[in-house]
Amino acid sequence: MTKKIGKRKILELIDMNIVRQLLNYFTRATELSVLFLDSEGNELLTTGGKNLQSEFCSLVHSTEKGIMRCREMFKKAGQEALRWGSPYIFNCHLGLMEWAVPVVIENELIGMFICGQILIQDMDDLSYIDVIKQCRDFGLKDKDINSALEKVRILSGEKVQAAAEMLFLISNTLIKSAHKALEQRREILEQQARLAEEIHLRKDMGIGLIYPQEKEKELIGLVKLGDKVGAKTILNKILGNILVNNYEDLMTSKGRLLELMILLSRSAMEAGADRKGIFNAYDKYLKDFTKINSQEKLCNWIVNCLDDFTDSVYKSRNVEKITLISKGLDYIKKHCCEKITLEDVAHYVHKSPFYFSHIIKEETGLTFNDYLTKMRVEKAKELLKDSNLSIATIAIEVGYNDQSYFSKIFKYLEGITPARYRKKVL
Numbered sequence: 001m002t003k004k005i006g007k008r009k010i011l012e013l014i015d016m017n018i019v020r021q022l023l024n025y026f027t028r029a030t031e032l033s034v035l036f037l038d039s040e041g042n043e044l045l046t047t048g049g050k051n052l053q054s055e056f057c058s059l060v061h062s063t064e065k066g067i068m069r070c071r072e073m074f075k076k077a078g079q080e081a082l083r084w085g086s087p088y089i090f091n092c093h094l095g096l097m098e099w100a101v102p103v104v105i106e107n108e109l110i111g112m113f114i115c116g117q118i119l120i121q122d123m124d125d126l127s128y129i130d131v132i133k134q135c136r137d138f139g140l141k142d143k144d145i146n147s148a149l150e151k152v153r154i155l156s157g158e159k160v161q162a163a164a165e166m167l168f169l170i171s172n173t174l175i176k177s178a179h180k181a182l183e184q185r186r187e188i189l190e191q192q193a194r195l196a197e198e199i200h201l202r203k204d205m206g207i208g209l210i211y212p213q214e215k216e217k218e219l220i221g222l223v224k225l226g227d228k229v230g231a232k233t234i235l236n237k238i239l240g241n242i243l244v245n246n247y248e249d250l251m252t253s254k255g256r257l258l259e260l261m262i263l264l265s266r267s268a269m270e271a272g273a274d275r276k277g278i279f280n281a282y283d284k285y286l287k288d289f290t291k292i293n294s295q296e297k298l299c300n301w302i303v304n305c306l307d308d309f310t311d312s313v314y315k316s317r318n319v320e321k322i323t324l325i326s327k328g329l330d331y332i333k334k335h336c337c338e339k340i341t342l343e344d345v346a347h348y349v350h351k352s353p354f355y356f357s358h359i360i361k362e363e364t365g366l367t368f369n370d371y372l373t374k375m376r377v378e379k380a381k382e383l384l385k386d387s388n389l390s391i392a393t394i395a396i397e398v399g400y401n402d403q404s405y406f407s408k409i410f411k412y413l414e415g416i417t418p419a420r421y422r423k424k425v426l
Contacts, residue, residue: 014103014111014174016045022170023047023113030163035114039078041071044111054117056148060094063138069093078102078112087164094134095119095127096152097160101167103174113167118155215241216260221365223264224271226314226322228307235306239299253295257302261285264309273312281308324349325363328356329371336375337399342368376400377413384422391418 023034024047033048046053060066073093077100081088089099098116102109123131128149135145215237222231242256265282269275285305292298314322328349332340345368346353360368376398383394395406410418 019174020045020047022173026163026166026170027052030159030166032115032163033117034167035074036111037074037078037114038111039075039109041074041078054096054148054153055151056094056096056145057117059140059144059148060135060138063140065138074100074112074114077114078109081112082109087168089116089160089164092117094131095123097155099160099164099167101164101171103171105175113171115163115167116160118153118160120155120157120160122154123149216263217365220263220267221363223267223306223310223313224365225325225363226271226310228310228314231306231310232303235303239302250293250295250298253298254289254292257298258289261289261302261305264305268309268313271313272316273309274316277312278309281305281312321359324351324356325359328360329364332368332372333375336372337379337397339399340372373409374413377410380406380410380418381414381421384418385425391422394418 019036023036023045026032027034027047031048031052033046033053035043036045037043050058057070061070070092077088077090077098080090081100081102082104085102085104087099087101089097092098096117097120098114098118101113101115103111103113131149132142132145136142215234219231219234219238222234238260242253261282265278269278285301285308288301292301328345331345331348335344342353342357346356349356351359357368360366360371364371366374380394380398383389383397384391387394389397391407392403395401395403398406400406400409407418410416410421414421416424
């Protein structure tokens with residue numbers, strides 16, 4: 001079940017400056033004023049100024065009763081627009097034509113555009129009399145009502161439909177932008193959660209005092225491959241080390257990560273990424289770097305750097321080569337606990353062992369045997385956390401007949417014995 005998103009948080013995801021700019025262009029083109037309301041009918045923004053806003057509606061809104069009636073009507077119109085998933089054209093309680101355009105994020109109405117306040121033809125006598133009666137009930141004077149009604153614009157049905165569709169396109173543009181911002185926010189929160197887990201694990205195990213140079217090399221290999229997911233996993237381990245050692249020392253952390261950013265940008269260029277694009281990104285992130293004043297912002301900054309540089313590599317790489325290495329690495333991951341050889345994998349991807357050996361080293365920074373060992377240890381870590389199997393059994397499960405040798409390999413890569421690892425994580 002999807003968790004509902006707070007409306008305030010969603011509205012924060014919509015750049016009100018962009019909303020204002022788009023709606024102002026709409027108003028200039030159509031000479032129609034637009035209201036941007038939240039889902040409860042409360043005004044967030046209006047365009048057009050007094051010159052374009054309906055004098056009649058302004059008169060009605062000068063009374064408390066008029067405001068309440070319109071607000072309830074707008075709420076219902078917004079829900080109808082949500083139900084239909086399109087502009088909802090309706091006649092208001094005073095007979096004017098209006099239309100509501102929904103602003104929807106993850107099936108939740110978080111706002112609406114209201115436009116119109118026009119007629120498509122002159123009011124007949126009965127409608128006119130009914131409007132006068134209602135306005136009197138609001139406490140308005142006949143003279144003021146008549147004067148305002150005479151100034152209501154008359155617009156063709158064709159133009160009404162076109163204006164409604166134009167607003168709907170504006171809404172879709174904003175929704176896409178908000179979705180992107182929402183995904184970025186979620187990604188940041190998930191990354192922070194993974195990082196907190198990594199820091200906690202390192203503190204608990206008493207590891208992380210020595211900067212993990214081997215992880216840095218592995219990270220570079222993954223960046224050169226264009227593997228964003230794998231690179232982020234390794235980056236979290238590096239960040240965990242840096243923050244465990246320097247949590248109270250922001251300047252030291254910044255120095256470390258600035259060095260890492262330079263290394264990542266250089267690696268991306270070495271992997272064939274567009275140099276101009278990398279230089280532009282480098283300048284941007286360098287400017288952002290000077291404004292960072294917390295460890296949290298620093299971590300978000302380096303993750304964004306990694307995303308951009310890794311994406312630039314992926315876009316520039318030969319698709320066939322990427323497909324080849326991805327297929328080979330996937331085969332190793334699936335069969336790492338078996339007695340597989342370099343020849344087995346090369347045969348699977350239809351390449352010579354020499355060629356695949358060269359590619360895997362070039363793309364990951366690891367030899368075939370090193371990568372296989374890494375996958376086996378990762379599988380062993382899962383079994384140590386999620387099963388009651390003995391360490392001797394786990395060693396066999398991941399491809400080692402000798403428990404002693406397995407323990408040495410595990411400690412070499414993780415800095416801790418399998419037994420101690422299990423004790424710490426359980």
